[in-house]
Amino acid sequence: MEVFRNRSKSEITRFGSAVTIGTYDGVHLGHCKLISELCQMSESKNLCSVVLTFDPHPASVVRPDSAPLLLTDLDQKLDQLEKAGIELVQIIEFDAERAEESAEEFIQGFLLETLNAKVVAVGEDFHFGKNREGNVKLLKQIGTNKDFEVHSLQLLGFDGIPVKEHSHISSTSIRDALKNGDLSAANAMLGRPYEIKGYVTEGDSRGRELGFPTANIKVPSERLLPADGVYAGFYETANGLKYPSAISLGTRPHFYDDGDLLLEVHLIDENLELYGEFSKVTFTKFLRSQKRFDSTKALVEQLASDVDDARDALS
Incomplete structure (x- = not known):
């Protein structure tokens, strides 16, 4: 072309x-x-x-x-x-x-x-x-x-x-479907899963401290992000390697009352050094909305469940 x-x-x-x-x-x-x-x-x-x-x-x-x-x-x-x-x-x-x-x-x-x-x-x-x-x-x-x-x-x-x-x-x-949390409708109209590209930046390592390290993706300001929530999808490197992932998009309400919007990707069964890498994140399935937890223990249990749900959704 x-x-x-x-x-x-x-x-x-x-x-x-x-x-x-x-x-x-x-x-x-x-x-x-x-x-x-x-x-x-x-x-x-x-x-x-x-x-x-x-x-x-x-x-x-x-x-x-x-x-x-x-x-x-x-x-x-x-x-x-x-x-x-x-x-x-x-x-x-x-x-x-x-x-x-x-x-x-x-x-x-x-x-x-x-x-x-x-x-x-x-x-x-x-x-x-x-x-x-x-x-x-x-x-x-x-x-x-x-x-x-x-x-x-x-x-x-x-x-x-x-x-x-x-x-x-x-x-x-x-756009309306994505903003309203209807990923399945958006993907159906696209004819493929929705995807975002961006660079991996350093975060505050809270995910790593909890046992679920994440890649924090800096998304260009002109791109549309789906509604806040947890998703199953894929992380793809610049050279085309794809990893099943659990994706979190939101302000981390368990830690902050008014936090910054973050796109965090946990590569299932992987622990790679990704800082500075240009990547693509594909949103395959919506799993749940963001929520605040009564304790860090409850949060960790939910994260483990999210990873299992994402693994099942992508298998």
Whole structure:
């Protein structure tokens, strides 16, 4: 898969491209359905399949005070798009100047001049351009005059059926599920377990003192963390080694009334030196909510039970 930025052109679009446009945060099953249809169209018409996406998220520029936390960083997004079969990702570096670009300017500059688009496939609720003024209707109007097809695809429901009226798979729906503690729904909509990347930092060693050493993961501030709780999942090293883990996300209410939010990962049956390592944490199953304990002994007993539950969930 090739990756180009802004108006840089790839040679593989010289005979035309089939393009889909969007932020593609999470690259969820709804996205993958659209990409699958795009790839089928590109293959049948001998075109290059392209995702035209944005970095950073446009909302972080247009409305920074209410911009959503992200489901994927750029590297994770590119990895998932490559797995989905896309040949080229064109990244638009979104800034205040780009936010002022009209829908017509966007079509001319990117779809026509940069990507030589012959097919454009988007979701039926797609909007673009300054103040989100562009929509599917405008795309079709211009496509008629500029000789490119426009395909509007129905939104995909949670049960896999296209929908119009009830809740559909979207990045927003997945964020809501994660924030509400419904990991199973979030993972179902993603089509894979939710994952976070970050560096292992030094903590206060309370886990080690209790007999359950943990890796404390520093998560980038723009990433969305699931709801506080204990999870079963995996810790993966930078070189791809995976370890079954019990994961704690919360403020450690047994020790602090108002503690800092921490992501702590206990590698089951392992005791490794991980400080400074770049890692990936995968959330597979929600086990329980965070709670305060009457004694340290009760906490240790619960931690042992959590490890057993995580081991069972991952076996």
